[in-house]
Amino acid sequence: MSDESSNSESFEELYRSLYEEGMTDGLPVVPPTEERVAEMLRGTDHPRDHVIGRLGNNDNPLTVEDLAANAVMAGCVPPYLPVLEAGARALADPDSNSIQFSVSTGSWAYQWIVNGPVRNELDIESGTGAFGPNYHANQTISRALGMAYRNTAKIYPGEKDMGVMGNPAKFYMLAGENEEASPWEPYHVTHGYDVDDSTITLAGPNGWSQWVPRENTAEQILRDMIENTPRSMRGSSGEDLNATVTHAINPYNADELAKADLSKDQIKSYLVENSDMRTEGRPVLLEDEQLFEDTDIHLKQVSQYQDNNSVKIATIGGSGAFNAIIGMSIGGPVTKQIQFPDNWASLVEEYEFDRNWYPEEGFYE
Structure with missing residues (x-):
């Protein structure tokens, strides 16, 4: 322009x-x-x-x-x-x-x-x-x-x-x-x-869900990670569809999981092995009373995640016990290293923001 x-x-x-x-x-x-x-x-x-x-x-x-x-x-x-x-x-x-x-x-x-x-x-x-x-x-x-x-x-x-x-x-x-x-x-x-x-x-996710554990224990946090993940968020790492779900864990709950000696990979394994129970089969509509007959529906344990690569974990957030589940992403995640120009240090200093969001005096004083 x-x-x-x-x-x-x-x-x-x-x-x-x-x-x-x-x-x-x-x-x-x-x-x-x-x-x-x-x-x-x-x-x-x-x-x-x-x-x-x-x-x-x-x-x-x-x-x-x-x-x-x-x-x-x-x-x-x-x-x-x-x-x-x-x-x-x-x-x-x-x-x-x-x-x-x-x-x-x-x-x-x-x-x-x-x-x-x-x-x-x-x-x-x-x-x-x-x-x-x-x-x-x-x-x-x-x-x-x-x-x-x-x-x-x-x-x-x-x-x-x-x-x-x-x-x-x-x-x-x-x-x-x-x-x-x-x-x-x-x-x-x-x-x-x-x-x-x-x-x-x-x-590239299309959903976001926040949740808070019923108890701040490692066992309950793991259970709630499963319970609060929508069934539409499914993970796979196959060639046909590489789909992942990201669990953003707040520092408070992350510490509780770490105190139980749980690594990221162990948490992923737990999610892969224990989620989720859902129905399979198609309900039949009865013509007389317009009710659904459930005789051809059966329950089957189907893993929500194909393997550990389908689950991503990051520690994000501040004080409090709310976590977020972000997914599913139909691609990536892709990580790229950031490369800096020669003038990087001086440029950052020149454009540094001096935030004064919490002044001692009130806004209207």
């Missing part, structure tokens, strides 16, 4: 134009002027025309400049660009199956988990309210990646995006893992990275 147009048109006119062209997510955006895009590009050592990956059925190229323009529109700042580049590589990875959960009738979302030192450097929240509103990096990074996919792959509702209900999590769904409060190794270490690496992980 030229600077001349930004000078001659009002902010409202520019937003309206971008919306009418299908380039936004429906919310107001920051106009991607040449100056703003150039400033965003300070966050990378790659040239503008570097192709990060190809997205959508038509393998449309996503360049660094394209990503920077979407980052501007989403409200990002230049230090976020390395995280966005890694996220874009995850979206372009065929193993993520991103095209399927971008267009399917199931209304899937983009779910992101960030690990490593970058969480603290960019103030990516992993504690209280991590998946909710309030935190600039969490919201704008995930929003930018969603818009970049939409604008590159040219996905519009009713044309390519056939989500029947739509999914509010498609606006943003990003959290850091609360590594400091976790009794286990971080998510990215579980999946082969070094603890000092910074990574971003992509999955």
Whole structure:
């Protein structure tokens, strides 16, 4: 977008134009002027025309400049660009199956988990309210990646995006893992990275369920992990459908599980071996009284998860006993290491947010 147009048109006119062209997510955006895009590009050592990956059925190229323009529109700042580049590589990875959960009738979302030192450097929240509103990096990074996919792959509702209900999590769904409060190794270490690496992980769930254990004992937590998982959230790691379910465990309950000497892998094994009981067979409708006859329905123990690879566990959240079950994801999860430009340290210092959310004096004083 030229600077001349930004000078001659009002902010409202520019937003309206971008919306009418299908380039936004429906919310107001920051106009991607040449100056703003150039400033965003300070966050990378790659040239503008570097192709990060190809997205959508038509393998449309996503360049660094394209990503920077979407980052501007989403409200990002230049230090976020390395995280966005890694996220874009995850979206372009065929193993993520991103095209399927971008267009399917199931209304899937983009779910992101960030690990490593970058969480603290960019103030990516992993504690209280991590998946909710309030935190600039969490919201704008995930929003930018969603818009970049939409604008590159040219996905519009009713044309390519056939989500029947739509999914509010498609606006943003990003959290850091609360590594400091976790009794286990971080998510990215579980999946082969070094603890000092910074990574971003992509999955594509269509459901979210919160729950609290009836008792804060390891045995009850495990039972409630099974009981509170919707039957629609099924996991498999086969070639036909790689589907996973992510259990986001709060630090309080994670500690209780760890005190019982339960590792992540042991928890996964318990879930695989003990869930779930469901009916099989089709009920028959009786014509006379319009009742369902249950004679051909039988109960059979069917595992909700094919194997341990179908279950993912991350420690996320703050104080309290609520946990979340996120799934199922029909692709990935895919983890990519974040690569930083030479000017990273100075850029972070320049754009550091000085949050003063809890002043000693009242808001109205």
